[in-house]
Amino acid sequence: MPTRRSPDFPTLSEPVAKAPPAAPPRKAPEPAAPRPKVTAEARRRLIAESAYLRAERRGFVPGGETDDWLAAEAEVDALLRATREGAAQ
Secondary structure, eight states: OOOSOOTTSOOTTSOOOOOOOOOOOOOOOOOOOOOOOOOHHHHHHHHHHHHHHHHHHTTTOTTOHHHHHHHHHHHHHHHHHHHHHHHHO
């Protein structure tokens, strides 16, 4: 029966060295993909769709078409502006 322990294995009296937790590798921030410009025709389509949905919500009652269009223009332009400003950051 062997009376000696192998020095390759730590014993209870020997502290076991723990490796510090590895920090996750840092990724370089990816450059934002350039956003395509919205053409005048695409903008008009977005406004028309938004105006239609507004008219639908109010039951297509005549007389509010101009208000629907102007509100849709403001909404679409604000969204496009926010998208441009978000891409610039």
